[in-house]
Amino acid sequence: MFNLFHRSDEPAIICVVRDDARLPRFLRGPNWEYEGKAGTLTGATAALDMDAEARMSKQTGFYLFTRL
16 A cells, blocks of 8 residues: 655645655655555556655655656
8 A cells, every 4th residue: 555645835746655664754744735545556646657666665765756
């Protein structure tokens, strides 16, 4: 499962956090809004590069990308 967040002022900027990852501190601020959960990342999140997500989530605990 994935948790999706978007920037309040720029909704096309998405942050993906896996359920088993710790929530990054910057997402707790007023600039980010919780968008919901996703079992798979498709449709609106199709621009997501799953290989890049796996690498970055492993290193940082989250992955940022721009929704098309």
